[in-house]
Amino acid sequence: MAQYQTLLYYCYSPIEHAEQFAENHLAFCKSLNLVGRIIVADEGLNGTVSGTPESCKTYMEHLHADERFQKTEFKIDEVEEPSFIKMHCRYKPEIVHSGLRDPKIINPNIQTGKHLEPQEFLEMKDQEDVIILDVRSNYEHNVGRFKNAVTLDIENFREFPEKIKDLEQYKGKKILTYCTGGIKCEKASALLLKEGFEDVYQLHGGIIKYGKEAGGEDFEGECYVFDNRVSVPVNAVNPSIVSTCKNCGKTTAKMINCANPVCNEHFTQCDDCGWELDGCCSVDCKSNPRKREYDGTGYYVKIPQPVNEDKISKRKHKKLVKN
Known part of the structure; x- marks a missing residue:
């Protein structure tokens, strides 16, 4: 039996004071020892979190107990290890970046397919x-x-x-x-x-x-998928692989980021080419002095940037003026 679970979910439901909600929600997730990535916006939530079955159960119950998120549907995967390394919960203008921010024009709570x-x-x-x-x-x-x-x-x-x-x-x-x-x-x-x-x-x-x-x-x-697993099999009926290695053309489902952070291209690469090119998409990238150490996964943890308090303050000021 897998020791951990990964939850994938979203919910379009208006959140007042969404920036403060994001801050409080991050603290709650950390209290459960969850790891993952959650986007909070005025229009709702979009998240993937990972942890023990007990922590995930508590998290789902917590969201469902909130009137705004009662209808949230969780997709649950059993995993051998957490699908993230850290916990992030950030406020953004949209829960999925589309540029369609005006709810008077596009509002999933009113009309969708x-x-x-x-x-x-x-x-x-x-x-x-x-x-x-x-x-x-x-x-x-x-x-x-x-x-x-x-x-x-x-x-x-x-x-x-x-x-x-x-x-x-x-x-x-x-x-x-x-x-x-x-x-x-x-x-x-x-x-x-x-x-x-x-x-x-x-x-x-x-x-x-x-x-x-x-x-x-x-x-x-x-x-x-948007976590450490990068991609997951879903077809148990007639499975196949359609992607090919960028370097040699061999069929492979493995997707990585180029080990050269200046390039950071997201591409499919077989294991043989991965080790030969040290996780890079090309010989040129392999020779870059900033190249990251390749461990066979092609997944690299982002280095957290310091919080720009001035930027947050300006954004809050704009919202207050608008309201």
Whole structure:
């Protein structure tokens, strides 16, 4: 039995005094010895936390006891070791960076695509009038995606709005959106509806829930996750690997960051090339004097930066003036 759990969740629910909430919530998570990454915004929460089953249970009960987060759905993974090294809980303008911050224009609590449970998505995805749309970034869908999915050439989800014009050919069809855990689809599907797409759906709980409840059927490759694991298998029905090593072209699901911090490219690399290039994407990066030590994982802990109290104070002042 695994000694730890990793929880993936989000909740669109307005939070008053969200910056103070983030500070208090960080202290609470640390009191439970949890590690992870949580984003707090005025619009809600987006988090992945990891710890013992007891700590995770207490954390989930704590959130569900709060009226604002009663409907939060947790995706639970059993893991051999915590999926993070430290605990971060930060206030940001959005819980997923989209550039769509005005709730009068896009508000997942008012309008999104129709939610499909994993089994419903499985039964619907191969219909003739259906388009499966991956709303994630390149590095995510390169390591794994649904069979026959339409993917977008984007480096970050904030580029999604400008790519909608490339989807005009699919108007009139059923659009099934999906992402890792569902959070990006909330805004992506809402924006598609706003732009005139009439029949829009989203995979409830994302790829992770689909793997747990529908066996991950026809998801090719692995699912990128935002923690130490980097990617996880989800398909227990007809698994495959679709990503290839950047350096030699061999099939591999392993994704790393270049050991040269100046480059820091996120890419797939097989173990053989990893050791040969010492965790770098190229010979040039391998010779960089700032190159980090490669331990075979290609995962590097970010060095925490000092808190900019002046910046926080200015932001709080702007909010007070606005209100």
